[in-house]
Amino acid sequence: MSNPFFEKSKEIANNFLQSIVFIDDKAYSGVTEDDPNHDFDAQKVSMAFATEKKICGVYQPKTKLDIENFKSIVKKADVVILDWKIILSEDEIEDPNADDDDDPRGIYTLDILKNIFLDISNNKESLKLIVVYTGEIDLNEITSQIFDELIGLKPDLIKESCEVSSNNIKILIRAKSSVEDDEVDNKFNHLVGLNDKIVKYRDLPNFVLDEFTTMTSGLLSNFALLSLTTLRENSSKLLGLFNIDLDSAYLGHKSVLPNQNDSELLLIELFASSLIDILKYKNIDDFIQVELLESYIDTIPDLNLGKFIRNNTLLKELLSSKIEDVNKRYETLLPDSLNKKEKLSFSKDSTKLFIDKNEEDYIFKINKEFARLTHHKNIFLPSTTLPKLNLGTIIRSIQNNQQYYVCIQQRCDSVRIIRDSERKFLFIPLNVVIDKPFNILTTEGVKLKVESKSFSLRTIKFISENSNGVVEAVIQDGKFIFIQKYRDTSDEQFEWVLDLKDLHAQRIVAEYASTLSRVGLDESEWLRNSAK
16 A cells, blocks of 8 residues: 555654564574574664664563563553564473474463453553564464454454454564575465565564554544654653642642642643643644645545545545535535535535445444544543543433433532442433434444433432542442442442543533523513514
8 A cells, every 4th residue: 555645644653653572582592593484683673673763672581470571561562573483491491301393382472462452452442563473384374373362352353364453453474584685585485475474674664664554544543643752752841841849839739729639630630731732732733634634535435425426526625615604515515416405414424425435334333433532531441440420420220221311410519528428419311312313422322312301300319438539330240330329129220321521511511501591481472573
């Protein structure tokens, strides 16, 4: 793949990539004549990546404890490269007479891979590129072993030629070369389709960069890489801003607050706003708009949408239009083969204009994921962290599975609860809808509409059973459950669904409050209509 957008994406990925970790039992054993296919020249590899200004860590495991330590290291690396046939020194000591057939081929590599996959299952949006760089000949058999071992941990895995991948992880199986860089390696001449799977030391940096770019070559992923690179470049400045000289001022501030725990929340807000300021001053938004957008649109193929052909020119006109009225924009720019109603339908379902396949289920899926990104706060909630009940928490009644509620209790009234004491929380019902307008979309795709009638407000009592001063969920049958004050088996209990982002939750409160301020009165209809 090579086009202007991919090349720009490659530049962004190259600036982001910093650390590549190798694990190979032959890393510092030197080049041998008896087993050249499995040799690994750490010096050549390190220099190849140093030339590309990358940090390359090469580790030679000797014990099972080394393998355990490396499991933590590979999680921190941008790219992980593993040998397949890892023989530990302690294995040779334990059984010095072991036959070659007893070599632990793949055992430790699979153990490391499973550990990476378990970490990704706890952080589902994590992205990882892994290369199994081996001297073995049967690359397809290795691919099958990896797939069979990992499919149980990640059911969406697919297996291709020397590759196991899903939407956010890719494992490539590639062969070491046993000849010099300027020589042709023909060791796979007898095997169809494998000669191009040989990667020489000098080619590793570009190979890694191309494959990583293939995984991240998109508008939003490029934005994320640019942002992370910018924050990395400014990490020293951030440490300088939040320096030890300010400790006394911070403690002085904390000591005069009515509620002193608010001081830590201020630190979080200060740090978050500093990150936002850095990104804004870097003008990343302008870079996306000016440098990437047009070249990305050029990669979208023409698509027959029935009454017209969607093409690059139309998409660019829609994205660069100065017409502020959206309906007028679509009426003006969409082709005359569509009537007004059909044009406006595209303005309400605009995603289908920018996608390369017209499948309703897939369009709904990506719209749901983008909505989740914009509305759900709990995207970064660790799987081991218990949700807390506060403003924006959405719960579902266990007794009545279709009744949802959103908590509108202000944050200051959701904390500092004395242990074992009760606190009333305010909730607004959320009605499940199908073909009607909705305000909220759950992770499962359930559409919810806020019930705005004042009489629908509900209060539920909960007890803070910890010293944190909050109401925390408990885990029951793998679900997060908020248990109300009344504990009889017939009493209603609630399952945690998600947490809305602060501003979205506050908007629900504001809109609900506006309904309480409505004035109902009898008056002259002639006079009332005259005011319209």
